[in-house]
Amino acid sequence: MSTSQHAAVQATFADAGLIDPSPAADDRADAVPAPGRMGPTGRPVRARREPAPLTDHGPARVIALCNQKGGVGKTTSTINLGASLAGFGRRVLLVDFDPQGALSVGLGVSTHQLDRTVYNLLLDTGTAPDDIILKTNVAGLDLLPSNIELSGAEVHLVNEVAREQTLQRVLRPVMDDYDFVLIDCQPSLGLLTINALTAAHGVIVPLECEYFSLRGVALLIDTIDKVRQRLNPDLELEGILATMYDARTLHGREVLSRVVEAFGDRVYDTVINRTVRFPETTVAGEPITTWAPSSAGAVAYRNLAKEVLSR
Ligand SMILES: Nc1ncnc2c1ncn2[C@@H]1O[C@H](COP(=O)(O)OP(=O)(O)O)[C@@H](O)[C@H]1O
Ligand SMILES: [Mg+2]
Numbered sequence: 087m088s089t090s091q092h093a094a095v096q097a098t099f100a101d102a103g104l105i106d107p108s109p110a111a112d113d114r115a116d117a118v119p120a121p122g123r124m125g126p127t128g129r130p131v132r133a134r135r136e137p138a139p140l141t142d143h144g145p146a147r148v149i150a151l152c153n154q155k156g157g158v159g160k161t162t163s164t165i166n167l168g169a170s171l172a173g174f175g176r177r178v179l180l181v182d183f184d185p186q187g188a189l190s191v192g193l194g195v196s197t198h199q200l201d202r203t204v205y206n207l208l209l210d211t212g213t214a215p216d217d218i219i220l221k222t223n224v225a226g227l228d229l230l231p232s233n234i235e236l237s238g239a240e241v242h243l244v245n246e247v248a249r250e251q252t253l254q255r256v257l258r259p260v261m262d263d264y265d266f267v268l269i270d271c272q273p274s275l276g277l278l279t280i281n282a283l284t285a286a287h288g289v290i291v292p293l294e295c296e297y298f299s300l301r302g303v304a305l306l307i308d309t310i311d312k313v314r315q316r317l318n319p320d321l322e323l324e325g326i327l328a329t330m331y332d333a334r335t336l337h338g339r340e341v342l343s344r345v346v347e348a349f350g351d352r353v354y355d356t357v358i359n360r361t362v363r364f365p366e367t368t369v370a371g372e373p374i375t376t377w378a379p380s381s382a383g384a385v386a387y388r389n390l391a392k393e394v395l396s397r
Pocket of ligand 1: 155156157158159160161162163188273329330331358359360361362363364365366368
């Protein structure tokens with residue numbers, strides 16, 4: 087996005103009263119904790135080295151971003167973790183597995199104009215991933231887009247043989263082309279999400295630092311356990327990502343400490359602060375890492391990518 091487009095989007099948000107036109111509060115230098123200091127999770131912040139470049143690519147590690155609660159940062163985290171991993175030279179495929187198509191829209195795709203999507207890949211034999219994969223504006227970052235048609239997939243999948251393994255099966259031809267496949271799940275624990283968990287090696291659970299965030303997590307963990315027992319013995323809980331954190335409120339700090347109490351080391355050191363810059367990027371149709379590369383949000387997702395690469 088050009089500087090003038092950037093300014094135009096900023097102005098629109100300022101007009102709507104959505105942002106303070108002065109520099110964003112999250113751009114304060116202390117918004118991202120520095121190594122040596124205490125981080126928001128109550129652990130000292132570890133310095134992480136830049137990931138080493140890769141000479142070979144694949145096979146992909148498949149990670150599902152999953153939480154049946156909506157609005158917790160699944161899509162935002164899929165886009166920005168993906169873009170950050172691509173920034174470190176990894177080949178990344180993002181799978182939009184939510185009929186709302188927010189992941190596709192967030193990467194600038196007009197979803198209503200797509201003639202083929204993930205839906206066709208799941209249900210039409212003869213459709214291959216390469217027929218559907220789109221390049222994004224970020225080098226090394228590809229997208230399997232979806233749109234509202236995907237909402238009809240569950241009823242059709244029910245009649246398929248090995249219905250839970252459908253996504254895993256259709257992704258197989260491209261597994262060697264990528265280092266990471268990130269699946270943006272829909273806010274439910276239905277058959278599409280079970281397909282994502284069956285195709286995945288790991289699950290990242292974004293958790294909003296809000297009072298009700300832990301509600302429903304027991305059910306999610308239970309579902310992950312069931313999928314591990316019955317369908318995918320290799321499935322791991324990759325990590326818990328605290329999102330929409332506001333260090334200025336006691337409430338935010340209390341919720342985060344409860345999350346750390348509940349999940350210990352599974353909680354990433356990286357915590358994503360609440361900032362209006364993320365909704366801005368949705369309008370801009372690009373990741374925060376390219377829209378505002380030096381913002382605290384971009385730095386945070388790059389740190390998350392380093393953690394994912396080091397686990
Ligand atoms: N860290 C954040 N701070 C403020 N707003 C955020 C943050 N992360 C995401 N958002 C916004 O919150 C809304 C929901 O986020 P999204 O990633 O779409 O959640 P989900 O995919 O879990 O429904 C979007 O409008 C998004 O721009
Ligand atoms: Mg979403």
